[in-house]
Amino acid sequence: MFPNSPVFPPQASTLSHKVDALFFFMLGGAIFFSLLIVAVLVFFLVKYRRRHPDESGRVLTGHATLLEITWTGIPFVLLMVCFFWGAHVFFGASRPPADAAQYYVYGKQWMWKVEHPDGKREINAFHVPVGVPIKLTMTSEDVIHDFAVPAFRLKMDVLPGRYTTAWFKATAVGQYHIFCDQYCGVEHSKMVGTIYVMEPQDYRAWVAGQGAFGPAGGTVASGAELFVSKACTTCHRPDSSARAPILQGVFGSKVALLGGQTVTADENYIRESILNPQAKIVQGYQPIMPTFKDQLSEEEVIQLIKYIKDLKPEGAAAGSATAAPEAPAVPGSKS
Amino acid sequence: MASEPKAAPLAHHFDSYLQQKESASLGMWLFLGQEIMFFGGLFLAYTVYRWRYASAFAAASNDLDLRLGLLNTVVLIGSSLTIALAVRSAHLGKRKDLVGFLLATLALGGVFLGVKSIEYAQKFAHHLVPGPHFRFEGADPTQAQMFFTLYFFMTGLHALHMIVGMAILVWMLRPAAQGRWTPDNHNFVEGFGLYWHFVDIIWIFLFPLLYLIGRHHGA
Amino acid sequence: MSETVTASEAPRENYLNRDHSVASWLLTRDHKRIAILYLIGISIFFALGGLMAVLIRAELATPQGDLFPADVYNRLFTMHGILMIFFFLIPSIPAVLGNFLIPLMVGAKDLAFPRINLLSWYLYMVGASFTFVSMLWGGIDTGWTFYTPLSTTFATGQVLLTAVGIFIAGFSSILTGLNFIVTIHRMRAPGLTWFRLPLFVWAHYATSIIQVLGTPVIAITILLVGAERLFHIGVFDPKYGGDPVLFQHLFWFYSHPAVYIMILPAMGVISELVTCFSRKKIFGYHFIALSSLAIAVLGFLVWGHHLFISGQSVVAGTIFSFLSMFVAVPSAVKVFNWTATLYKGSVSLETPMLYALGFIGVFLIGGLTGVMLATLGIDIHVHDTYFIVAHFHYVMVGSAIMGYLGGMHFWWPKITGRLYPAFISKVAAVVVFIGFNVTFLPQFILGYLGMPRRYHTYAPEFQTWNVMSSAGATVLGIGYLLPVLYLLWSLKYGEKAPANPWHATGLEWQTASPPPLENFEVTPVVTEDPYSYPDGTLRPKEVPVGV
Incomplete structure (x- = not known):
């Protein structure tokens, strides 16, 4: 059901390729430097092994300031590369495109509720069209949860009392896990769901059919x-x-x-x-x-x-037939 | 050590009175450093919510009794003076003065706590103690309750430090009268002086943060 | 600690044999005896925490929850974390080895405040007792991180009791740190300048700064959690107008530096081991010493990297990621200097050295995966998965316990006056290394696959790696059990240790094993830089006192 390799998660969103590229770069660097250090260690262990019980090491004279600066400087430069690359990926993951479709996610002990743009809802299941940017606005009704889809490399905490957002654009049709990644109480490990990525026409057909939906409610x-x-x-x-x-x-x-x-x-x-x-x-x-x-x-x-x-400024919406024209940036939204 | 009530001896693991004194003083400063971090968590929480709920905090602050707060500030500054004089008396070896100033400090601490309990009683009577009985006439009771939650935490923790300090003061009276602390060796008195000043300084920060924020709105 | 007394040689008086009464232990102000008291305490809680780890791994051998109900499993991993972190790892090296060695290493008779040192141990035991009682009384189900509002409003376990326990134990840690700082500043022997101090002492100095300045913040935070739970008023639950993310900031302001409380002393141990078993002055002494301080200071500026996906602003996340990169540099510098110390040394693979090499190996993996987690673009995928679990076990279990065991094997002859069997202890070191890696390497893969942490049940495709991890845990458990057995054995049957069995430098080796009550017959005077080994051949050294 889940197209999984035993060592690597499926890549099913635009973000997943970016995260993986950075991961492989850092993994390669980590393996290279680890092996280098281990090789040097082993070489020293063999070459300078103790040959007599009362042998001691040689006293080195002089200072190694240049060496110290080198092995402080090189890691620092590499770390900065990781930082900038990582920040770049993160910024992309934090900013939804302007045309993203708006979905809402509610976390509660211990289930996920998803609300589609037309107000229909489903629980622990999430049907989305492939290739369409989707923005999630999320909140929790009790404790902190975390909405995670490993196949999308997507993860965001879901907090009570405020909204957090995330977005994704699925790239591969299939079914993938939704996990709650923030420990949220007794049935934390049961707060899982499935995300169904569908071809757009299948998604439209699915939306048109009523079967899988709960009652409509959250509409304008x-x-x-x-x-x-x-x-x-x-x-x-x-x-x-x-x-x-x-x-x-x-x-x-x-x-x-x-x-x-x-x-x-x-x-x-x-x-x-x-x-x-x-x-x-x-x-x-x-x-x-x-x-x-x-x-x-x-x-x-x-x-x-x-x-x-x-509510549009030109008085198109409920109860505003007599609205006077006004500038869009008029100060005032609220009490 | 209980067997010799007279002058405090040099502890066995120190080489000199100077080393012992310097150790005690550094130890006390480090202790105060951790105290600052301890209160620091509350000050941080206060800063976050005051920034977020500025108007509610200003409104709630007006329900504190400025005159009593001011009175307590003066009382505590006075007690800082008396404890400083007590340390000086110990340094000069004036046993009677030492006992006198310790008693004065104790009295001023008592006045502070007395005034504080009057204030707490007023808050209780006016339903300003956070919890199910909290009533606030202003626009946003939840945010005002946050102010009072922090008020009780911060002043309560401060008062607890006062109580601990006064307990130590009471304990100090007997050895002070017996001449345990000599000009050579009165680290305990000096350390306690630092502690008492620290507790005063915390109040010097608490007073404007809690009592004065609403005043410039004239509300 | 029975001594075989023969008619011809009456045993020399030392800190262990001068008084055998129970009161002489429970009321002792001798830093060496207090270290032993701590050793007993932390060993008990390590065993308890380890038992829970075994139960956790047993449950995770299958995807279903077939061994325990979910609630019991949650209480197991919570208590495992709390016991291991607050009652084993944080006190482990500082309170046992640090307590025993710092006065010896600086040539003092005791710590600056012996009574406060004893008080620290009692606070630790009282705090531990509260936590232990809370465990017997049903345990706690919040995770060791106490995230609000789960901990303040929704959890059903003994949150308050455990919080009180941690609060009290926190002051034990603060007072230990305070004692160390004052001792290192004011109690050094004549001639022992700052840059003649052993690196073990430098590492503990840096650790103590964190203990004194970081711990009070978790204390007040846990107090606020307790009050919020008890009185239903507070500053974290959105219901009361609070912000749960504020809790996370306060919590990690301590709990990230707390990682350095666990790892810095281990690094100090490794510095001692590497130089001793190479019989060569350590490479880059100043850089290692100052890198400890750098880690302590920078460690206070990086807590926000635990909150990248917690609803913290993108700007804050970026700044914390940037700062986190800096803290990796001094750690790397240490590894390079240890490696370079072997160059032209005279290297022998005694048991402590095996642990030192094991430390370098697991610390490389723990540290480099830490850099990945500090990188924003990777953390959004692996945060709160088994990748994190694997990473912090590599640092806190792999590295910190390797350091602890290495140090125990190094100073055991000094502490007890006995030698342990060489061969079996080497076997144990290898078993620990293999068991550890088999347990935790698969968890990196699980994490990248997406398996969340703290899951009682999991998707079936994760099972293979979980089985491997559980199998490794069995090996690791045996590896940890072996030293307990042969070290206890050595107390009675071990060969008597000379004052300086490893030909190490350092003041602690210039007094007898075990040391006399006030450490030195005569206050030592230091005239040399640390780790001053002769060139090529050991001096036919003046026989140390008491051998």
């Missing part, structure tokens, strides 16, 4: 319902009586805060604004928003975020 529309039912619209409204920042077009924009800082309105910021409204106050507004902590589940927070991301 359900976010819109929450936005009304939690009375967010009372204050966050795009008209002159708004007591809170206008949310249309806020996602991804720069928001000016009380005190002069600015912050980019990303998912962590919006999450914080919903659950800890006083943490960052938008310039020009009073800190009047109550917290929604303990009133929303992690999945509902994501639904609201999806809804807010979908």
Whole structure:
């Protein structure tokens, strides 16, 4: 089922080749230098073995400063090569491409829940199309977990109370392990799943068929319902009586805060604004928003975020028919 | 050693009083170094959350009693003076002065702890002790609770150091009166002096960090 | 420690035979006796931790969880880690060999604070008892790393009791370090300048700095964890507005330097062994001495490399990766200098030297894989897998225990006054080396394949390597058992050791074996650089005292 060699994991994402190339470079270097040192050691052991019980070594005169500088300098240069190469790979792994499809991952003791862009969910299974960059926004409902797919060389901790992100682009159709790599309690080793990489047309067919899915829920529309039912619209409204920042077009924009800082309105910021409204106050507004902590589940927070991301500045979205045109970089996303 | 209550002898493994004194003093400084790292963990946590929850911390800080905090600061600075005078008395071999200044330090320490317990009692009465009964009228109770959690940890750990210090002070009274510490050999008094100053200095940092952050907002 | 007393020669009085009462041991302020007390303590906890390792490897021989339920397995590896790290590895070389040797090596009668030294041992034993009781009371299921909020809110084991144990044992470590620093600064014999100190002493000086400045941070952190668990208020759980990553920063601020608490003293031992069994002045004395200090200082700046994938910012990860590269350099410098010491030496492969060579071998692998883990682009794949497990066992078990055993075999005649059988001890050294590598090399492969650490059950394709690892563990267990047997045997039946059986330099070899109560009959005066071996042939040396 898993196309595994007994010594090497499958390479199934764009990242896996980059990580492996760096690994083989360092492995080669490590083996070379280890063998070199061992060879020198063995040579000395034989050549300078003790021949009489009362023999002692020769006293060397002079200083070996040049030698010391050499064998300090060479490792240092090689280490710097490893550092820069490693950082380069890491930067690539940390920055999702702009066109990546957005998926959400929830970790909880002891299962993985995945939410597809259209809001459908699956548990301990994850179907993805090959060749499409996929961005994961992840959070935990209890302790720290870690979303790891060895075949993709992908790994990221999943924390309670905030979002972490990861991305991948699968390159080989097949089935691969998902592991939880951060010890998370009794059934840690059962918090495993399978990632199914499919041809895009197979993926579309699979999405169209309902069988494998759980109920739909996490959609923009359900976010819109929450936005009304939690009375967010009372204050966050795009008209002159708004007591809170206008949310249309806020996602991804720069928001000016009380005190002069600015912050980019990303998912962590919006999450914080919903659950800890006083943490960052938008310039020009009073800190009047109550917290929604303990009133929303992690999945509902994501639904609201999806809804807010979908609010376009030109007044296309729910409840904003009368919105006045506004600049996209208008300061204000929140309470 | 209990059998000879008089002047402290040179320990068997030292060659001279000077070596013994220098060892004791270096040992005490190292101990204080580890104390700084011990409190350092709390100061780091404080810095992180104050930066993150700036406005909630400022608001919560206003619920501390500035006058009592200021009073305690003055009391502790006074006790630093009396312990310094105690060390000087030991150095000069003035036995009575030594006992007197130790007693004065002990008294000032007692005043500090008394004031501190009044403050704690107020917090308790106002439901500002973190936990299930925590009530805070401001905008974000969770963040304010973080402030009070750190407040109780930091001042509590400081108070614990005061209590340990005062216990040692009480113990010191008898040997001080008996003349155990001579101008040659009063490492214990000097070491304790360093400890007491250290505890004062921790407070000198705690006071502005905890009591004064809200003031410039005028809230 | 029974002595065979014949009518003709009454045994010379030494630190072991001058008083046999129990009180004379439990109330002793003699650094040599306290070292023996520590030796007994850490041996017990090493045996317990080792037993758990055997059970863990037995469970992992098959992919299913057929030996223990998951919860029991989790408690086993947690307690294995806690016992081995806090109650064996951290005190091992410093508290036993360091305690015994540092006053001897600097020509002092004792450590600067003998009573505090005894207090350290009691703190260690009290802390260990708390942990032991917590184990009997059901154990703890957080992993030795205590990550929040698992440890503060979700775990069901005896977190508090164990935390108290570690907190108390931490102060034992702090006081030991403090004692060493003051002793090395203030108690050196006349003529013993800083650059005449043995490298063992330099390594312990560097270690002590970490113990004094690092340990209090874990102490306050573990206190916060305990309070959060007990009172449901705190600074780490997101539920209370806290940040679990802050815990990881505080934890690794100590626990990364703690790795150097375990490895630096072993490096100090290896420096002594390599020069003694080459009968030649060590190559690059100053570079080895200062590299220990460099490791201690740099070691405080690299903790964030444990958090590359923990949600720490990319910038922070990059900085920590960069700094971590620096700490690899002084380690490499040591290896090169040890190798060069053999050049034109007179090398003999006595048992301690076998351990020294074994150390260099496993440390090469442990160190170089450490560089891989510090490289961001590789860590994102192997973090929290068996690759990490293999790496830190290579450093902390392979290297640190090789150093510990090498040191024990080197100074055993000095400590006990007895020689152990040469042949079987060489066999044991080879068995340890083979057993160790068979156990842990396969784990690198498992890690790169992606097998996560702390897994009770695993995917079936990982089984081959796990079986190999478990088989190796059996060999390794035998390798560790052998020295226990023949060293105990030697106490009664071993040949009496002369003052300087290895023709080593260093003040500890100039006094009798075992040393008298206050170490030296006359305070020694040092007139030479360390490791001053003559050129080509040993001097028909003045017979050392007491032989």
